[in-house]
Amino acid sequence: ARTGDDEEDASSQRETGGGSLERIYSSTPPELRLHLAPPNANAASPLRVFVVLDPLGKDAQRLPPLIRMMQEELNAEISLVLRPQRLVARPLGGYYRASAVAPAPPGGLAALGHWTGGAPLLRMELPPRRGQLLSAQLLAPEAWLCSPVESGGADLDSLPADAPSGSVGAKVKVHYVLEALFLEGFAEEVIAAGAHWQQYGRPAAGRQLALVPLGGSSTSAGADSVVVKSGYFQLRQSPGLYRLSLRSQNQEQLLRPSGLVQLTDLAGRGSSLEARVGQVQGVAALQHSDHPAPNEASESFEGIGGDPYVCNETLHIFSVASGLRYERLLRIMMLSVRTTTKCPLRFWLVENFLSPSFRRLLPGVAKSVGFAVSRVTYKWPAWLRPQTQKQRVIWAYKILFLDVFFPAQVKKVLFIDADQIVRADVRELWDTDLHGRVYGMVPFCGSGPPASLASNIWKSLSGNGGADDLRNPETAGFRFWEQGFWKGHLRGQMYYHISALFIVNLEAFRSTGAGDTLREVYQSLTGDPNSLANLDQDLPNYVQQT
Incomplete structure (x- = not known):
């Protein structure tokens, strides 16, 4: 409850705030301000909205549709001020359009059965940009899992911005579903x-x-x-x-x-x-x-295929691919695993990045080649710092959510990059004794302590005990684990591992809270935008002694 004095103070504060906003608007040059009167002049305007906007900021494309909705639906009066900021990088990297979804009818589940739920067609006409490739991405409400189901065969991760009018790729139609x-x-x-x-x-x-x-x-x-x-x-x-x-x-x-x-x-x-x-x-x-x-x-997630007289244990293979090119490589990798492995197989793919055409092909490929397949996903938690570049998002999904991706019945999973060809039975990797650890990863050649197995292999190959004899001097500048931050962090006593092939003991991963540790360290390190350059490798290597 407020006293009369409290009400007067609050009213004074509102007037002061409103006056301050008025002064900002009136002192702005006319070419940098815009006033939108309520569309219904005969009705009361319940809202007066002041907007200060950087015209080349990341929100500059998303806010105008909301402002327009407030004016048209709520009869609001809008005062817009443009405040350009000093540019330190290319400000905009994409084009944005908004489409309002029809609200669900009242009445609960019974009404939903007769609701089409469609959104109006959204059309974007873009100017040609020579040599540029674009990608299409749907920004849906946080609670929605939306996927493209039809794109006319277009690669939504590689849309040429300079396709001639009338050619394939010049016009792309994408259909998304909830x-x-x-x-x-x-x-x-x-x-x-x-x-x-x-x-x-x-x-x-x-x-x-x-x-x-x-x-x-x-x-x-x-x-x-x-x-x-x-x-x-x-x-x-x-x-x-x-x-x-x-x-x-x-x-x-x-x-x-x-x-x-x-x-x-x-x-x-x-x-x-x-x-x-x-x-x-x-x-x-x-x-x-x-x-x-x-x-x-x-609820068992068993695999299929293989030779039951040789192996009955299901091997769970996890991978991620985005774009038609990598999906072709993924199919080759799947076929190579099936050809060389005698055990039943189940592949787990992150569905966030799969194209509509690959989704349609996947069941037929699995049936003809002889393996089971499941698609997994996880909504990026609001409390976890997001990534904006798609490649880094893929890297993050590859490493941050291993404890929550898979059903409880899956005790172990083997990750294989989509661009690899398997030439031996992966059961050899599957049966690796991890000695209670959560990961089994492949170290870079030459990394690790001097008395490590990798160093001994170098010495045996060189024949004279010189571990550096076989290293190509032209690659010295690319061996980042031997210089800078990683040299000090590894101290010559730890390996730097590659993330293209690794095995995860999910039981140990979950029981030790390894996923929570990875997410906590990720949240801490990504406060610096220059950290975790190779996110999927740098993060597990950074915390390997935790």
């Missing part, structure tokens, strides 16, 4: 004593939660997730009604939520869920009747 909604939340540990909950006040890290459809089981990757160190978890499913289920081998139950989880909000704001996990004193260690344990047998 595939699923993300559900985010936080889980904490509690003890239930009768009707009362005693909170520990600590996150339920390491627990595995799943969204199970009514009358079914969660058989799709992404329907279950691991709770990370902060208590944060993330799930995804298509709109509908679900049960949140706890996978636990301990005497624990899911105490909250006790009812159904509704994924029906398509407004783009996202849903946040509070989960509580703990033990009920004096109650048998069974799942709550409202949350039966998922059928583990129906």
